[in-house]
Amino acid sequence: MTGRQVFGHFPDGRPVESLTLQGGGLTAKLLTMGAIVQDLRLEGVAHPLVLGTPMLEPYFSSMQFFGAIVGRFANRIGGARFTLDGRDYRTNANQQNRHILHGGDDGTWRQLWTLHDQAQDRAELRLALDDGHMGFPGKLSIAVTCALRDKGTLEFDMRATTEAPTPCNLAHHGYFNLDGTADICDHSLQVAASQYLPVDAELIPTGEIAPVDNSRFDFREARLIGAGGIDHNLCLSTEEQPLRCVATLRGQSGVRMDIETNACGLQVYDGSHISGLPGLDGRIYHAHAGIALETQGWPDAPNQPGFPSAILRPGQTYRHRVRYCFSA
Structure with a gap:
C-alpha cells in the first residue's frame, strides 16, 4: 500500500517521513532524511534486498550513509581540500580528521529533503545546500527522483545546478544482499571495468x-566476491556515457541485479567494517552483510587532473542516472 507516515524525528523535532512506493513488482520505503531507501522488497522473495534499519537513530550514527543519496561530493577528497579556478578551499574533515567523505558531517545523507511530488511508483525529493556548506563553494540545488519501473527496476535520476563553480558528485549508497543471508561472500559480481584506482592506507587514490589484470579487482568475468576486502573505484569510462549495463550481482537464491548507469565510476565496498548493526526483520548485520555498488564520478577528482572532471559550473545541469534491475 502506497502512502506516507512519520518514521521518526530529528533531534530538533523535525519529522522524518517514510514514503511507500510500489511498481514493477517492487515495494520500496523511502525516507525524507537523506533520500534513504530504508527497505526494498521484490514480489515473490521473502527477504529484503537492501540493508536498512527500522529505527531512525542509527542513520545519524552507526548506519550513516546506508541507503542514502550522498554528496555534494560522494566518496573522498584527500586532505579535505582542493583548488578550483586558482582559489584554495578547505572542507569539513569527517574522515580521520584529515579527509572529507560523502560531503562531510552534514552532507546530503543527513539532510531533511523536501517532498516535491509523489505518485504510486515514484517520488521526487529536493534539497538546497548553501554556498559554503561544509566548505564547498556555490549554492547547490538538487532534485532526485526515485522511481520503481517495469520489470523490477529501482531507478534514481539525480539532477543539480549551482550558482558558482563547485565539485558535484552524487551517489546512491545502498547496501545489497540478494539472498537474505548473513553475508554476501557467496554472491557473484561482474563489472565491465578493465581499470581501477589504487589507494593509499587512508583510501585516497594515489x-x-x-589495469585490473591479475588482481583481485578483476571482475570482467563473474566471480565470487569472497571476504578479501575491497573499497575501490572501478573505472567504467573516462567520461559520462549513455545509460548502459555496467555490472551484474547474483545471489545463490536465484535473485539477480543488473546495474545500468551513465556514470564513469563504480565504487565497490564489500561491507567489511559492518559490525553489530540493527537490521530489518530482526537481523543483526555483521561484516560483509551487504555490498555497496555506488555509481559515481571518480573519488578525489578535484585534486587529480588525470581523472574525469567533477566540476559543475553555472548554466550547466549535473545529471546522474542509475537503474538497479532485479529479477528472480
Missing part, C-alpha cells in the same frame, strides 16, 4: 589508473 593518482595511478591501474
